[in-house]
Amino acid sequence: MHLDRILVENVLGLRSADLALRTPITLVAGPNGAGKSSLGDAVSMALLGKPRRVAKKKDLAQLVSEGAKRGRAAIWADGEQMGEMKLPSGDHGEHLPAGAQYLPYVLDSTLFATGSADDRRRLLFQLTNCKATPDLIEKRLLELGAQPDKVATIKPLLLSGFPAASEDAKARATDAKGAWRGVTGEVWGEVKADGWEPELPATSVDQQDLANSQNQLQQVEQDLADAQEALGGHRANAQNNAQRQAKVAELVPEADLLARRTVKLEEDRKRQLEWSQKLIEAEQAASAATAMKCPCCSELLVMEDGKLMKLPTVPGADAAEAAKRVAEYEGYLQSAMRAIDNSLRDVASSEAAVKQIKELKAELAAEVSAEAIETAEQAINELRQQRDALRAKVEALQEVARAIADRQAVIDKAARHHADVVAWSLIGDALAPAGIPAKLLGEALAPVNDSLAILARLAKWRPVVIGNDMALTYGDRAYGLLSESERWRVDTLVALAIAQLSELRMVLLDRFDVLDLKSRSQLLGLLLELAKIKAIDSVVLCGTLKEPPAKLPAAIASYWIESGAIVQPSTSQAA
Known part of the structure; x- marks a missing residue:
């Protein structure tokens, strides 16, 4: 997806920007508050049609630059307009390419790391075209020894994803444990339940009593x-x-x-x-x-x-x-x-x-004395005690009678419930993240981690790895323990990997100024190499600088934002 033009009028802090993108890499810089982040928000709104910085449509007027009545953001790519959003109406038009569902992740590089583990897992399955159809899952469950009838019961839930199916199977296992307890009067245990039999009653029952x-x-x-x-x-x-x-x-x-x-x-x-x-x-x-x-x-x-x-x-x-x-x-x-x-x-x-x-x-009715009420309450308490004693006796006698008459039936019923616990637990564990999803995820992770490894080597940065638990690491350190600049490196490499695997081949990266000079050079070297081998079509790189950059390679165009407006490249830069 090669971006041709970005047009922004009166969006947040950016009053005027008309960028003709003729190079693979576009660097947009300027002082703090000049409108760089506004440019990124405008690009995102034009393509996705979703407001940034406000949650409700009625607040869209807040996104129009101060003093203006209307705003507009439009994007052209591959020779045609891809998207446009008007403010404050929120009217949106789009003509997006294949893989557009991955646009949020290349327009906001932090989105993958801040999403839930389940969201990341679903994204990677889609991104790598890893098949996890109900038919395939059914086949794998049967290979693990799951009961066909129970697999058929759980199969429709697989359309909603592994978590829903796994939780349903585990809930059914819990219900079966409850049913086993209802039959046996004991708490289910894997060893205890295997071959469980009730004790023989010590006494017989006098039916007349x-x-x-x-x-x-x-x-x-x-x-x-x-x-x-x-x-x-x-x-x-x-x-x-x-x-x-x-x-x-x-x-x-x-x-x-x-x-x-x-x-x-x-x-x-x-x-x-x-x-x-x-x-x-x-x-x-x-x-x-x-x-x-x-x-x-x-x-x-x-x-x-x-x-x-x-x-x-x-x-x-x-x-x-x-x-x-x-x-x-x-x-x-x-x-x-x-x-x-x-x-x-x-x-x-x-x-x-x-x-x-x-x-x-x-x-007025006849007055009832407090003594009469107290006497009635005492009589009721005595009757309750008699009732409870008789009820306990009757229940005990009935329990013995049932135990004698139904002992084998109880054994058979307990065995069936135990078998259900084992069968449903097998399915629940197999569909849990550490089971079949982990195996499928390993298949899905391989191309993503391979791409991340190549990108890290090209940038001369530490390797970024996505684990089976969906945790991100940079070298040997967890994402949550990283510095701001290290997190920026991780987010950037993930966004570039998604851009390549989705075949969108475009990214928007903001706040590159968190990197030191050496890391910035490494970043530009990475982007230039990707552009050279046609692994990326368009990169929009935004950040704060003290002054316009000079002596950039021909593959990089530089724009300077000042007071909410784009300043075209100088003659020396354009040359």
């Missing part, structure tokens, strides 16, 4: 059930009585207010009548202000319903003063009416409380 004990047990269990039901009823009554009495106590203060509230209601009604009368008188007196004198008899007349009527005489009333008091009396009357409404509500609440108290007292 067994029948009498069963009848007694049945009667005691019935008596116990009746006693527990009665005690439950007593406790329920006591609890209900307590709840009713508590409710009564809660209602008493409300009920006790009934007499006082009734008196207040009557007083409020009297005040309403008084203010009604005063309002009528004031309104009548106020009518004098608009009265007309009769021309015949000099009587005062008022217009009511279209008719002239004689003005009622209100003793001592002054018309002007009465007119002023009408509004005041209306307010007093409305206040009195509101007081009546409130008093009616309060009286109704107290009457309801009185009624509810009567109902609750009528519902």
Whole structure:
């Protein structure tokens, strides 16, 4: 996969980059924070369509360079566009070559080392085209002596991988051990279970004694059930009585207010009548202000319903003063009416409380004394003891009877369960990582480790080896014990091996500046040799440098990133 062009616009810290890749190796350098890692993220997103540095699509806008509204990353390879991703929409288009499933491992060299052992194992099986089909596994299991029927049962699970099938077989072995224990009453052991037989019963069973004990047990269990039901009823009554009495106590203060509230209601009604009368008188007196004198008899007349009527005489009333008091009396009357409404509500609440108290007292059940409950509890405890003793006796007699009658059947059943344990354990162990997968993995690891050995020799670095347990070592040291620069060497060699075996023949390597000058020279020597023998098509190498590099071989193009933009190679470098 020969990269032709990388175009990035406004992605993270990289605002502008348009790289025409005409050499096998492209070196992209610059100061810290210039946008080098952003270039790697952009390439990955363009090819894989998955966001980097954020987990959710709604956060894609955070990947657009500050101040910009849209971003874009596009990759061309082998004469056509391979992938493009737009931000913040997340729209993605791709036209990827064969082996694209391995792209994540060549775009992020740390991915293999940080993955789980199972993920690494699956990758290597696919990468080396190592066959692990259910039919092949079935054949190998049968060669190990596994039972055909059990192999047929486990075979469909092989489609999900070795771990699932192995765990299922081991779980079935555990179930068989449990079944063996259920038959024998003992914990399964490989030696003990082989040829196990129960001891012969020391005594015989009196059938009449067994029948009498069963009848007694049945009667005691019935008596116990009746006693527990009665005690439950007593406790329920006591609890209900307590709840009713508590409710009564809660209602008493409300009920006790009934007499006082009734008196207040009557007083409020009297005040309403008084203010009604005063309002009528004031309104009548106020009518004098608009009265007309009769021309015949000099009587005062008022217009009511279209008719002239004689003005009622209100003793001592002054018309002007009465007119002023009408509004005041209306307010007093409305206040009195509101007081009546409130008093009616309060009286109704107290009457309801009185009624509810009567109902609750009528519902009170006969009180059960604490002594009666204690006596019932003691009787129940005694019945339980009798029941337990009789139950133990009946079970012991029944066990002896069963042991005598079923001894050979128990022996045969235990032998079958033991055979199942052995058969399922054989399959579970064979499918475990140290079994058939280890043999297959050895076949898969050989070409990978061979490739790693060649790469290490070309780089003049210590050998990198992937063990059967999927652990990585650099020389004789485990990956987890390595320094940062040593881990970078391991990750780089693994990524290059994957690039070769997958036939992608391209890698993106970031942070090469963790290497010292000698190791950087060794790295470039390795990459140049791989490019020379056509073992690699494109390498994008990113890292921090103080200044643009000079005097690079013709197979290496150099680009300088500064303030989020690519600076094209100088004339001397381009030459």
